Amino acid sequence: MPEPFKNLISADLVHACGKHLRRAWPGFDRRGFEAHALDGLDSLEMKARAMHIADALERTLPDDFDRAAGVIEAALAPPATDDRLAFATSEAGLAGWIGWPLGEFIARRGQAEPERALLALRELTQRFTSEFAVRPFLVNHFALTIDRLRGWSDDSSPHVRRWTSEGSRPRLPWGLQVKSLIADPSPTLPLLAALQDDPSEYVRRSVANHLNDIAKDHPQVVAEWLARHLPGASPERTTLLRHASRTLVKRGHPQTLKAWGLGGKLDGEATLSVSPKRVAVGDSLAINAVLVSRSRRKQALVVDYVVRHVKANGDTSPKVFKGWMLELGAGETRRLTKSHSLRPITTRRYYPGRHRIELQVNGKVVAETAFTLAK
Incomplete structure (x- = not known):
């Protein structure tokens, strides 16, 4: 029988987190953190485990958010240098699933200092995706967050570039809804235009999913996108746009079907x-x-x-x-x-x-x- 998915966030991960936070800040109450984080952990499901560990981080990291964010950043493993998803905590530092509670801590405590919090999430997303943790900033600090995500759309890290698209999806699965982007997706369109020919397939796949999210509420926006960006497209962009069109093709959207040469009735x-x-x-x-x-x-x-x-x-x-x-x-x-x-x-x-x-x-x-x- 396969190991339960929730066990990716385990007691061993808590101990490793305590070790690296203590390395980054000798004053860190490792014993107190681990006691709070491990209390009842085994009885919880996966998301509840992440939230429980975030509670323990709130109890033990510095009250000063800038200092707390610096401790987290210093405890992280070196950033990933390619677009593989093999994030894992090791002797080098924190990475992988511990990033979920770390991101939750930043999302909770960073609302009063969004500029600093977004910088911390940019670092974290190179060790574990920050796509969920950025959502509260899009809700509470929309203009600032969109501006920073657009600015990072040409970042040297494919993980950061992918985060700018994935984190700003209108209907990110499991993520906090950003109702303003569901109502009006236009703020993210320049970002998607900048990323649709990204050299990383990992990034382009996110752009396709983002466009498909938009298609669910604004089919005409995606149909017009196809009209502008499909003619003369490279094979890579064509693959992206085909994946982005999947909901509209299923719905039989006439303009989308026509763009793909599929509008004709069966003869x-x-x-x-x-x-x-x-x-x-x-x-x-x-x-x-x-x-x-x-x-x-x-x-x-x-x-x-x-x-x-x-x-x-x-x-x-x-x-x-x-x-x-x-x-x-x-x-x-x-x-x-x-x-x-x-x-x-x-x-x-x-x-x-x-x-x-x-x-x-x-x-x-x-x-x-x-x-x-x-x-």
């Missing part, structure tokens, strides 16, 4: 079937689609499927699942199959009833079927 016929027709939670469903071309030319197609899940009240809620990208030849018949899992996951609860499935080609429904989920 032909489609059928859809599933087996078995009756399943239980935990089973898998075989989805079978057949496309028959009537065209004399090949057709570029994005083929997805939509499951209309039954909700507790009997209504249905659609969820688009990624299917296939293909070229259908002139007069060709193409059979497509996919296994769809009905295993329970934390983000979706299944309810019994008749669930419809629709086959979507270039954003348009062309066939449908249904299955019954048993009680």
Whole structure:
């Protein structure tokens, strides 16, 4: 059985943190810090462990924030020199998962001194991402934080450059929402323009995810971005923009599909079937689609499927699942199959009833079927 993920933040990590903070500041109360941090740690889940250790840091680091930030910086390992994610605390200093409580401490205590706090987060993100810790500064000190992130978008460290994009995503998963950026993403667009041709794929991937966040609330902004930046794009930028378009392609957004040459209606016929027709939670469903071309030319197609899940009240809620990208030849018949899992996951609860499935080609429904989920 694999080790629980929460154990990445462990007693050993607390001891290492105490050791390096004491090295950086001989007056650090290592014994008190470790006693507070370890008290009840094993009973907590992962995020709660990070918050608990941050509480212990607040009890034992200097009250003067500039001094406390200096202690943290002096305790860090040397910065990563490439874009690999192999951060780990070692004899050289602190790095890796201990960065979560360290970042939380900076986010809590640095609100009165945001300039100093952002400098500390820039250092920390080269040892463990500061994407979550920067969010409160975007909420409470928006203009300053955006200005500093833009300024660091050409930093020599790929971890800092990636942080400027990832930390300012409107809908960062697990992160504090920045409602002003959800309402108006324009402040981060110059930053994304500066980073979309970054030499690091690690950075470019973040830009793609940032643009995809924007697409969920402002599809036209991303459609216009494609119109400006896709023509003549390098292979690397093309890959970025394709990933950034994934939500709009799934939704069948006409302007986005047209930008990728996918706007045309299927010239032909489609059928859809599933087996078995009756399943239980935990089973898998075989989805079978057949496309028959009537065209004399090949057709570029994005083929997805939509499951209309039954909700507790009997209504249905659609969820688009990624299917296939293909070229259908002139007069060709193409059979497509996919296994769809009905295993329970934390983000979706299944309810019994008749669930419809629709086959979507270039954003348009062309066939449908249904299955019954048993009680």
